[in-house]
Amino acid sequence: MDQFLGYVRPDGQVGVRNHLLVLSATGLTGPTGRRISQALPGAVFVAMPYDGGLLGEDRDAQIRTLVGFGVNPNVGAVLMIGGNPPKLDHLAKEMSKSGKPIDSISMDECDHDAITLTERSIRVGAKLLLKISKQRRVSCPLSKFFLGLECGRSDPSSGLVSNPMLGLIADRIVDEGGKAVFGETTEWLGAEHLLAKRGATPTVEQAILDAVLDSENRAIEAGLDLTGENPGPTNIAGGLSTIEEKSLGNIAKSGSRPIQSVLKYAEAPATPGLHAMHAATYAPESVSGFTASGANLILFTTGQGNSFVNLISPTIKISANPDTEARIKEQLDFTCPDVFSGEVSLEDAAPRFLELIIDVASGTKTWGEVLGEGEEVVSRFGGSL
Amino acid sequence: MRENSRKGWDAVVLNPIDELATALRHLKAGEVVRFRVGDQPCELIMKTDVALCHKFVVRDVVAGEKLRKYGEVVAGASESIEAGAHAHVHNIKSLRAVQK
Numbered sequence: 499m500d501q502f503l504g505y506v507r508p509d510g511q512v513g514v515r516n517h518l519l520v521l522s523a524t525g526l527t528g529p530t531g532r533r534i535s536q537a538l539p540g541a542v543f544v545a546m547p548y549d550g551g552l553l554g555e556d557r558d559a560q561i562r563t564l565v566g567f568g569v570n571p572n573v574g575a576v577l578m579i580g581g582n583p584p585k586l587d588h589l590a591k592e593m594s595k596s597g598k599p600i601d602s603i604s605m606d607e608c609d610h611d612a613i614t615l616t617e618r619s620i621r622v623g624a625k626l627l628l629k630i631s632k633q634r635r636v637s638c639p640l641s642k643f644f645l646g647l648e649c650g651r652s653d654p655s656s657g658l659v660s661n662p663m664l665g666l667i668a669d670r671i672v673d674e675g676g677k678a679v680f681g682e683t684t685e686w687l688g689a690e691h692l693l694a695k696r697g698a699t700p701t702v703e704q705a706i707l708d709a710v711l712d713s714e715n716r717a718i719e720a721g722l723d724l725t726g727e728n729p730g731p732t733n734i735a736g737g738l739s740t741i742e743e744k745s746l747g748n749i750a751k752s753g754s755r756p757i758q759s760v761l762k763y764a765e766a767p768a769t770p771g772l773h774a775m776h777a778a779t780y781a782p783e784s785v786s787g788f789t790a791s792g793a794n795l796i797l798f799t800t801g802q803g804n805s806f807v808n809l810i811s812p813t814i815k816i817s818a819n820p821d822t823e824a825r826i827k828e829q830l831d832f833t834c835p836d837v838f839s840g841e842v843s844l845e846d847a848a849p850r851f852l853e854l855i856i857d858v859a860s861g862t863k864t865w866g867e868v869l870g871e872g873e874e875v876v877s878r879f880g881g882s883l
Numbered sequence: 884m885r886e887n888s889r890k891g892w893d894a895v896v897l898n899p900i901d902e903l904a905t906a907l908r909h910l911k912a913g914e915v916v917r918f919r920v921g922d923q924p925c926e927l928i929m930k931t932d933v934a935l936c937h938k939f940v941v942r943d944v945v946a947g948e949k950l951r952k953y954g955e956v957v958a959g960a961s962e963s964i965e966a967g968a969h970a971h972v973h974n975i976k977s978l979r980a981v982q983k
Contacts, residue, residue, distance in 0.1 A: 654905050654936040657953075658895070687979045688957065717980040724980045725972060737905070737936035739970070740977035743957040801936070821935060839907065840889030
């Protein structure tokens with residue numbers, strides 16, 4: 499049976515990395531947080547650039563995202579900084595349900611002196627780093643995978659090969675009892691009838707159709723002509739002509755299993771299986787939504803090349819375009835131009851890809867990790883007060 | 884997926900009902916290209932160059948016709964297009980999120 503080596507968390511989730519997350523919960527402490535993380539080698543740093551004046555969905559999504567990053571199983575411990583104790587206490591209490599070490603220090607407790615906050619945080623963070631370094635990887639089943647399925651700078655090779663390849667892997671992980679999530683609602687346009695048919699219940703079917711209608715109406719209301727925007731210039735240069743064509747390729751990532759729910763941005767799924775996230779299509783926002791929902795591995799297909807990777811969850815890049823493979827050597831973790839040409843079947847290549855996924859889950863670095871490309875970008879839904 | 888529909892062929896037609904084929908290599912105007920529609924081998928003389936991964940129509944289509952790939956409608960023809968000619972944003976258009 500296939501196994502990977504992961505970090506088992508107190509809540510039963512399994513991390514494929516063991517990060518100390520330095521999290522600035524407000525834009526006011528972002529620069530201080532960056533300085534703190536630089537003093538703690540191995541820490542990953544995420545800054546939430548907003549706080550005061552957030553309304554409605556922005557307010558809810560910000561809390562979901564901050565808590566979601568903290569409880570993501572790739573995070574071994576959290577050092578959170580921010581403006582005042584009430585908000586940090588609330589976030590820390592939610593994150594503590596994961597059973598992991600969570601520490602927070604506010605500016606209020608440091609007389610609003612950034613140097614005091616820096617010094618105290620480095621001391622606390624150093625203890626956390628030492629503590630999580632005692633954890634060891636152990637053998638875990640593939641049911642502990644939670645895959646985030648993404649594509650970026652797609653071309654028709656994505657829809658022909660790379661996305662169906664992700665679909666095969668997603669089916670396999672779902673069948674093992676694991677989780678997978680796909681999003682990018684705009685790229686369901688023209689393919690929603692196929693997705694809706696896979697809704698596990700009539701409620702899910704309707705939620706898929708409603709999500710697409712919402713995205714399409716927002717594009718129309720904004721006076722946007724999708725062609726040129728999505729597909730964008732790189733997609734068009736690569737050969738994609740319309741959103742319908744792109745969508746039909748995109749949804750192949752989701753495989754063939756029933757869709758259990760339609761999640762809000764950064765919402766954690768309540769059950770195992772495949773889930774759809776109604777969210778932004780732009781990869782940095784989309785993937786952060788997956789990570790905040792608990793995804794511990796991101797599988798990311800590209801046609802023309804795309805250097806973006808997530809910070810908290812390793813992002814495995816795959817392309818099937820023979821020209822792209824020849825052009826980009828230090829970005830693509832897995833290439834299969836032999837599948838594009840038909841020399842090798844998708845089904846024959848999939849085990850080779852799964853082997854790489856298991857290696858990365860067990861500690862092998864991705865190109866994105868080696869090059870330090872990771873970032874978290876959280877969606878906004880409206881203006882601040 | 885029809886894996887064996889690609890090996891050794893110049894283009895792929897993903898569903899026998901599709902008007903749109905995808906180039907598996909850079910195709911040149913005037914050359915004879917080979918692909919399959921279902922199990923049926925077909926040949927066509929290219930009317931234009933078509934780059935790797937770009938599309939061409941496998942039969943003459945008229946303006947306003949709906950065009951399919953994956954067996955699904957992906958565009959409408961905005962002008963008449965001859966078999967073997969490049970089909971892309973200059974002559975086919977999305978039918979979704981169209982301004983009222």
